[in-house]
Amino acid sequence: MEIVKRPHVENFIAWAKDKPEVVVLTSDLTNSSEVGKWRDTYPDRFFGMSMAEQNVMGFASGLAREGYVPYIHTFAVFIYRRPYDQLAMSIAYPNLPVKFIAFLPGITTPGGVTHQAIEDVAIMRATPNVRILETGDATEVETVLDVAHAIDGPVYVRMLRGEVPRLFPRHEPMELDRVRMLSDGDDLVVFTAGITTEEAMRASQPLADAGVAIRHLHVSTHKPFRDPLILESIENARHGVLTLENHTIIGGLGSAVAEVMAEAGAGKRLLRLGLRDTYAHGASRGYLMKEYGLDAAALVAGVEELTGKTTGINEQDLAAARVEATHSLAKVEAL
Amino acid sequence: MTSPGAAGDWHEGAQAVADNIRTRVLGHVLRNNGGYMSQALSSAEIFAMLYTRIMHLGPSTAPMVPRPFSGVPGPDNPHFFNGGAYNGPKSPEYDRFIFSPAHYALVLYAALIEVGRLAEEGLDQFDADGSTVEMIGAEHSPGVETTTGSLAQALSQAGGIALARKRRGDTGKVWVMMSDGEFQEGQIWEAIAELARYELDNVRVIVDVNGQQCDGCIDTDAYVEPLTNRIRAFGASAVEVDGHNLDLLDEAMSLETGKPHFVMALTNPAKGLPIFEQRAPLLHYLRFVSPEEKALYEEAYEGMVN
Numbered sequence: 001m002e003i004v005k006r007p008h009v010e011n012f013i014a015w016a017k018d019k020p021e022v023v024v025l026t027s028d029l030t031n032s033s034e035v036g037k038w039r040d041t042y043p044d045r046f047f048g049m050s051m052a053e054q055n056v057m058g059f060a061s062g063l064a065r066e067g068y069v070p071y072i073h074t075f076a077v078f079i080y081r082r083p084y085d086q087l088a089m090s091i092a093y094p095n096l097p098v099k100f101i102a103f104l105p106g107i108t109t110p111g112g113v114t115h116q117a118i119e120d121v122a123i124m125r126a127t128p129n130v131r132i133l134e135t136g137d138a139t140e141v142e143t144v145l146d147v148a149h150a151i152d153g154p155v156y157v158r159m160l161r162g163e164v165p166r167l168f169p170r171h172e173p174m175e176l177d178r179v180r181m182l183s184d185g186d187d188l189v190v191f192t193a194g195i196t197t198e199e200a201m202r203a204s205q206p207l208a209d210a211g212v213a214i215r216h217l218h219v220s221t222h223k224p225f226r227d228p229l230i231l232e233s234i235e236n237a238r239h240g241v242l243t244l245e246n247h248t249i250i251g252g253l254g255s256a257v258a259e260v261m262a263e264a265g266a267g268k269r270l271l272r273l274g275l276r277d278t279y280a281h282g283a284s285r286g287y288l289m290k291e292y293g294l295d296a297a298a299l300v301a302g303v304e305e306l307t308g309k310t311t312g313i314n315e316q317d318l319a320a321a322r323v324e325a326t327h328s329l330a331k332v333e334a335l
Numbered sequence: 336m337t338s339p340g341a342a343g344d345w346h347e348g349a350q351a352v353a354d355n356i357r358t359r360v361l362g363h364v365l366r367n368n369g370g371y372m373s374q375a376l377s378s379a380e381i382f383a384m385l386y387t388r389i390m391h392l393g394p395s396t397a398p399m400v401p402r403p404f405s406g407v408p409g410p411d412n413p414h415f416f417n418g419g420a421y422n423g424p425k426s427p428e429y430d431r432f433i434f435s436p437a438h439y440a441l442v443l444y445a446a447l448i449e450v451g452r453l454a455e456e457g458l459d460q461f462d463a464d465g466s467t468v469e470m471i472g473a474e475h476s477p478g479v480e481t482t483t484g485s486l487a488q489a490l491s492q493a494g495g496i497a498l499a500r501k502r503r504g505d506t507g508k509v510w511v512m513m514s515d516g517e518f519q520e521g522q523i524w525e526a527i528a529e530l531a532r533y534e535l536d537n538v539r540v541i542v543d544v545n546g547q548q549c550d551g552c553i554d555t556d557a558y559v560e561p562l563t564n565r566i567r568a569f570g571a572s573a574v575e576v577d578g579h580n581l582d583l584l585d586e587a588m589s590l591e592t593g594k595p596h597f598v599m600a601l602t603n604p605a606k607g608l609p610i611f612e613q614r615a616p617l618l619h620y621l622r623f624v625s626p627e628e629k630a631l632y633e634e635a636y637e638g639m640v641n
Contacts, residue, residue, distance in 0.1 A: 047498075047533075052525035055491045059529065061481070062495020066503075086522065090488050094474060094481070095408040129409050153410050 001323045002166040004138035008034045008159065011142045013041050019149075020045070021069045025060055027053050033073035033103050034161050053078050057086035064096035069149065075109075076102035076117030076158065080124055088127055095129045095153045105134065105158040105194055106246030106275075107289065112282030117158075118275050121222050122251020124156045132222035133174070134158035136197040138166040140220055143173035147221075151176070158194055165198055166325055167218075177221045179229055180328035185213025188306060189237040191230075193219040193253050195285075196244040196274075196294055202321045203296040203303075203313070210311035212303055218328075225256045231264050240269035240306045244299055249274040271302045296321075345388055349581050352449040353383035357607045358639045359445045363458060364621055365629070365636055372611065372621035374514075375442045377545035377602035380579050381512065382446035385541065388581075389588045390430045390510050393423030399454040401467050401477050408474075418467065419480030421452050427505040431496060434479050435489035436514035436543075440472035447478050487520035489513065490540070494526055497535045511540045515599075516548035518562055524569060530595040531570025538595040541588060543578065545604040551616040563599050571595040578602035610635055 012035065016022045028051045030036050039046040049056045053074070060070040072079065079100045080087065091098045102120065109115045124130050131151050135141045141160055148155040168180065182197070183204045192200045197218045207214055215233050219225075234241055234257070241261065243254040254272030261270060275292050289295040296318040304311055360375035386392075397420035405414040419425075422432045434443060441461065447453035457477065460466035472479040483489040489511055497509040517523055530538055544562070546553050566573040572592035576583040578600025587598045604618045605611040610631055611618065623629040 049529055050525070050532075052522075052529065054488075054522040055494070055525035055529055058488055058491020058522070058526065059495035059498065062492045062497070063499050064495070065481070065492075066496055066499030068499055085485055086488055086491070089482055089485050090492055093408065095410060128407075151410075 001325065002138070003163050004166055005163055006034055006161065007138040007141045007164055008161060009037055012145065013038050015145050016042065021067060023047065023063060023068050023070050025049050025056050025070050025072045027051055027056050027074050027078060029074045029078070032075070033101065035073045053083040054086045057083045057090050060098045061090035061094070061096055064091070064098050065094075069097050069099065071099045071101055073101045073103070075104045075115060076120050077104070077115060080117070080120045080156070084123065091154050092127050092129045097152055098154050099148045100154070100156045101159050102157060103159050103161050107280050107292065107294070108160070108195060108246070108285055110282050110284055113279045116280050118280060119248050119251065120156070120158070121247050121253065122255070125223050125251060125256070130154045130156055131224065132156045134194045134220055134222060135160050135174075136194050136218055136220060137168055138164045139168040139170055139172065140174045147174050147176050160195070165323070167198060167201065167323065169325055169327060172328060174220050177224045177227050179227050180218040180220070181215065181229065182218055182326050182328065183208070183214060183216040184329050185215050186236055186238055187213045188239050188303060189215045189217060189233040189241050190299065191217050191219055191241070191243045191253055191257055192245070193222070194246045196246050198323055199289070199294070199296040200244060200299055201323045201326065202318055203299045205321055206313045206317045207300065207303060207311060210309075210313055212307060212309065212311060214303065219253060222253065222256060225260065230257070231260055231266070234261055234264070234266050234268070237268065240271065242271045242299070242302050242306060243273060244294065244302075245274040246294055247274055248277060250277055269306055271306055273298055273302050346581050349380070349383045349387045352387055352446065353379040354607070355449045356382060356442060356445045358636070359448065359458070360441055361608065361632065361636050361639065363441065363461065365633060367461070369620065369622040371438055371441050372608070373545065373547055373604035373618040374436075374439045374543070375445065376606045376608055376611065377547070377578070377604045378439060378442055378543040379607070380581060380584060381541050381543055381600055382442055383449075384581065384584045384588060385432070385510060385512065386446050386450045388585060390432060391428070391507065392432070393426060393429050395422070395452040396420045396424055397477065399457070401453070401457050401460060403465050404467050404475065415475065417474055417480060418472070418476045418478055419474070421447055421478045422480070427503065427507060429507045431480065431507065431509045432478070433481055433483075433489050433493040433496070433509060433511045434472070435483050435511055435517060436486060437471045437473070437479065437484035439512075439514070440470060440476060440479070443472070443478045444468060453477050487517040487522045490523055490526040490530070493538055494530050494533075494535060497530075497538045498533055501535060501537055505537075508537050508539050511538065513540055513542045515542055515544040515546065515562065516553055527566060527569040527571050527595070535595050536593050539588070540595070540597045542597060542599050543602055544599050545602045547604050547618050549619045566597050571597055573597040573599055575599040575601055579606055607639070608635055
């Protein structure tokens with residue numbers, strides 16, 4: 001598997017070159033949000049606005065009303081948590097085209113509770129007019145900008161930084177409200193998003209070897225959540241549905257799937273894996289994913305619970321499993 | 336009521352608008368059995384000066400009788416319209432009006448009527464179900480361009496607009512009308528610091544310093560004073576004036592300081608309606624406690640009309 005170093009840095013510079021309407025606002029986390037070089041490349045389109053996020057929302061609102069498309073770059077918690085009233089009233093209510101590039105989703109940071117955005121998808125899902133995207137790999141980091149930019153309204157993007165794996169081929173960009181089918185099977189359907197997708201990909205082959213056929217769907221659009229493949233997959237899953245999210249299990253991906261199931265009367269089990277109504281703490285990503293049950297092993301345990309089968313898969317099997325860039329089967333089927 | 340601008344210099348027209356705002360709002364409050372009265376009494380001259388003397392606005396592009404509510408802004412609503420159209424078209428040379436304390440909506444509507452941008456019967460829709468003439472206006476309400484009813488958000492929004500306009504080379508200013516209670520919110524101080532840092536001297540702020548908030552008198556020792564000096568210390572210019580004196584307002588609002596500029600209009604929340612002072616310190620919202628009290632206000636109203 002290819003690991004891409006800081007894919008957003010150069011990609012965003014190249015992408016913004018012929019888009020003079022794109023401006024960037026930060027609140028003292030410029031390099032931490034991977035736009036230091038962007039600032040140096042386009043200094044007249046960059047506004048470092050201090051640790052004053054409420055004001056950043058208002059300035060972005062005003063710039064958007066005047067025809068600019070502000071890309072706010074900062075940590076997720078400083079977008080949806082600290083200045084929520086400003087986000088809702090100055091930007092979301094008027095449906096202004098402000099793009100929130102929200103770094104450090106979930107437990108991707110050792111920065112602890114203050115830096116970990118664990119309920120952002122829930123809050124943004126509940127905020128009218130806001131569309132929500134989440135990047136799961138380097139290809140999605142590189143292509144999420146086109147998706148966000150094409151939406152005439154506010155978009156919240158769970159963004160990855162630093163070393164990011166490439167799970168999806170470069171020529172298969174993120175598409176709005178389209179899930180990627182990464183494996184197919186009719187025992188279970190597994191929904192993942194962001195960093196949990198790699199975990200599920202790690203479990204796929206060992207599970208197949210153990211005789212459990214899962215349909216794995218990768219979600220990059222949390223809202224809207226209307227791809228017909230979502231319900232179709234739920235209806236075809238013999239033993240039920242499993243969600244694995246880097247987020248509290250209340251209000252995020254698990255809840256979105258539960259809503260689809262309940263509204264369609266899909267009478268089958270749903271197991272939601274993720275942070276179980278708890279805050280986390282400062283530690284490494286791997287440690288926290290294991291501690292809170294966000295990893296491949298947690299997924300295997302969930303599969304065993306829903307199927308009633310013992311797979312015999314152990315942590316060594318999962319660690320040894322190779323993850324390679326995977327074409328979306330959904331795309332193939334659509335053709 | 337006297338008719339504005341009928342004769343004489345600008346003072347007469349402006350004062351007539353101010354007087355008529357007070358009278359019209361009191362009349363409405365009597366019909367409505369309550370309302371935001373002190374805001375009209377304190378800010379009548381401010382609105383009169385903005386709309387007759389200070390702001391450079393084009394003619395309204397909105398219907399005199401406001402359209403009914405047609406849904407909130409959103410991707411699925413092509414019918415939304417913005418109340419800023421009552422302040423004329425957006426154009427490089429024109430000023431923009433950003434209205435911060437949205438519970439002053441009744442005063443704004445009265446001002447729009449007095450200057451001929453809104454029909455008198457528009458006020459009949461005030462707070463009526465299905466109307467855009469809302470009690471606490473949002474951006475579909477007449478004269479309201481941005482949604483600011485949660486208070487203290489307008490200055491940052493105006494900053495973004497001013498930044499964009501400055502980049503474009505627009506000559507028009509961005510006028511913000513604020514109330515003093517809003518300075519208790521931290522966002523205001525974030526905004527002033529940033530307005531100063533980006534040298535947004537196209538932002539002009541008129542503040543109704545009436546010393547009033549919902550719970551009564553503003554605790555000036557704890558929160559606000561010395562407000563004017565604090566604004567200066569944050570990098571903007573600020574001057575204090577008698578907010579009922581047209582000449583002093585004119586001078587203060589016309590200053591070119593090279594900085595974002597704040598005019599602190601010191602006002603009396605019972606100006607022009609002395610019996611209202613009996614209700615001090617709770618002046619935020621007038622609700623009659625007895626028929627006898629209402630009769631006193633009706634008597635005062637008759638005196639103002641005639």
